[in-house]
Amino acid sequence: MRGVPSPRADVGRASTPERIVEAAAAEFARYGLAGARVDRIAERAEANKQRIYAYFGGKEALFDQVVAARILDLMDAVPFEADDLPGYAARLFDFAVGRPDFVRLVLWHSLERPGGFSTPDQSAASSTASSTAKIGALREAQSRQPELVDPVVPADRLLGQVLATVLGSVLTVGGLLSALGEPEIDVDEVRADVRHSVTRIIAPGPEPAPGPAPRA
Amino acid sequence: MRGVPSPRADVGRASTPERIVEAAAAEFARYGLAGARVDRIAERAEANKQRIYAYFGGKEALFDQVVAARILDLMDAVPFEADDLPGYAARLFDFAVGRPDFVRLVLWHSLERPGGFSTPDQSAASSTASSTAKIGALREAQSRQPELVDPVVPADRLLGQVLATVLGSVLTVGGLLSALGEPEIDVDEVRADVRHSVTRIIAPGPEPAPGPAPRA
DNA sequence: AACAGCCAACCAACGAGTTGGTTGGACTGC
């Protein structure tokens, strides 16, 4: 958003750019970048088409900005908690499961914009920064609570595993695996399973039986 | 494919329908259903546009058939093995990681065709059938090897967790989480992590913190 | 006047799907 104007004296109604972002999020979540229609976004936003071009520059730019905004939403809606990874995983899970549009948006963005964000939004940089911050926090938590230290998996990859578990579970609930044949799923059960998996992943436990010896 | 003709006496070259499927797989993997261009597929296949309509009926139908074919490929390339879930997970992982196009195809299909396959292909039915078969095999394996019986997670959800782990890891490697800030990933490490996670998930281990103590 | 916003029309390009006509191999009956 370049020049966000102060809202019109039209109380009770979101500003035009806000309405556009909202409508765009819905449209993009449903149809993706290629499938989305600018006219439909304008109509949905009860705004005018050229406003989209005036504020956001174009379809792709709008897409990027919408996704970036939603990711920032996630980041401060679910703060990282190194001391309680199962809980963090569960909260992430709940956030994502409760917002199917968010998940679809991220999925679509990763498919349709392989290069990441074209707009040099802060979101790209800030997210890798936040990742290293998370790993740091995790290490710090481990130094305080030695029983969390896994002899096999170092902190950085531990985080990856946890996120992968959450991601996989979210998509499972979202019906992605239905193509591979997974029927009737209960969200509460899966959330418990996520906690369970993460608990076991982070806690010292049995070694992989026949697999290649894990490196230090 | 309705009327698959016998290949022309044009040795050394795949049949036209085969070439079309191949080209379509590449095109759809790259651009998705909405983004794919029929003309591009025809060109890539060194075939004629109307052949696509003659053989497959249209863009969407072609998409469905391509995806279904690829899923069947997966199914018999990586047979389920109830006795060695970590190994199965690792093989699934390798298959998917080695075929980014496959992953993208499945992802896109789940996004762009929410209702599953419109063509009443056998793939839809066969995949849920194969899923229940998997769960059955898993139960059977557990009855033979009681040490595999997890006191907490029943067989059906166990399978879901394993698949979710694999899926999440594959997407992590594929760069999906990069949006959420996951840098530099080593496939071998992640494969080991998958084994590791699955091993821990299926083996009796520590309970989730607030849960009841594990029974013998 | 400056500015946010709307409306309506417009444009050029694109793209799915179609059609008419052509080529060349294979098989048939004579």
Next chain:
DNA sequence: GCAGTCCAACCAACTCGTTGGTTGGCTGTT
């Protein structure tokens, strides 16, 4: 051997709805 037929496949042009993006003119508010 040869006309007749069938069929896969190619080519090129065409239809026609769609779509990203633009422009000019109008309204109301500050």
